Amino acid sequence: MRIEAKPYEYSLNLSTAALLIIDMQRDFLEPGGFGEMLGNDVSQLRRTIEPNQALLAAWRAAGGLVIYTREGHRPDLTDLSPAKKIRGRGASCIGDPGPMGRILVRGEAGHDIIPELYPVAGEPVIDKPGKGAFFATDLHAILQNRGIQQLVVTGVTTEVCVNTTVREANDRGFDCLVVADCCGSYFPEFHDIGLRMIAAQGGIFGWVAPSAAVTRALAGKAT
Numbered sequence: 113m114r115i116e117a118k119p120y121e122y123s124l125n126l127s128t129a130a131l132l133i134i135d136m137q138r139d140f141l142e143p144g145g146f147g148e149m150l151g152n153d154v155s156q157l158r159r160t161i162e163p164n165q166a167l168l169a170a171w172r173a174a175g176g177l178v179i180y181t182r183e184g185h186r187p188d189l190t191d192l193s194p195a196k197k198i199r200g201r202g203a204s205c206i207g208d209p210g211p212m213g214r215i216l217v218r219g220e221a222g223h224d225i226i227p228e229l230y231p232v233a234g235e236p237v238i239d240k241p242g243k244g245a246f247f248a249t250d251l252h253a254i255l256q257n258r259g260i261q262q263l264v265v266t267g268v269t270t271e272v273c274v275n276t277t278v279r280e281a282n283d284r285g286f287d288c289l290v291v292a293d294c295c296g297s298y299f300p301e302f303h304d305i306g307l308r309m310i311a312a313q314g315g316i317f318g319w320v321a322p323s324a325a326v327t328r329a330l331a332g333k334a335t
């Protein structure tokens with residue numbers, strides 16, 4: 113499948129590709145969650161929900177593999193580095209009680225994926241302690257075991273967990289297509305620049321395309 117993208121067309125082979133949906137978690141996206149508690153405008157992230165739903169439906173209908181990630185830590189916080197815990201000097205930090213349970217702790221309500229994009233049986237969920245999805249996870253093994261070579265990447269936030277994961281994936285030999293309107297940042301300018309950083313210099317970290325280009329290709333229409 114040919115997908116019109118930047119910096120040039122992306123050739124998608126669905127049988128060796130996965131849709132990787134990064135950190136679409138309640139604490140980052142929902143009003144009243146940790147993200148909003150920090151003063152962020154969650155509407156900047158919530159605008160990605162509908163395009164992700166449409167892409168996910170098309171991807172599932174085409175029979176593609178879907179993999180999700182969640183950022184968070186063990187309840188005993190043994191996988192939380194002191195550096196990450198104290199970063200930001202906030203009144204509340206990871207592991208403390210938050211509006212939707214303990215902040216970024218696995219098993220808490222706020223840590224889970226938003227209901228609009230909830231995984232179905234058979235779709236792997238990767239729990240990651242860092243920003244990148246490869247660090248201290250079994251994502252690489254799962255991708256290799258499934259014969260995956262291409263990642264179509266969506267989620268939040270564009271400049272943090274999406275960018276970090278795409279850079280990690282690129283260095284591991286995966287071709288990443290980042291879906292522009294399915295990614296979001298609390299800072300619109302970081303979103304724009306984050307996408308430009310990926311596709312610049314001939315696609316230094318990957319490709320960028322709108323979801324409509326991907327769903328058109330999945331529907332069998334040339335883009």
Ligand code: TIU
Nearest residue numbers: 135183268269272273274
């Ligand atoms: N998932 C992800 O991007 N985690 C963050 O902490 N992002 C911020 O932008 N803070």
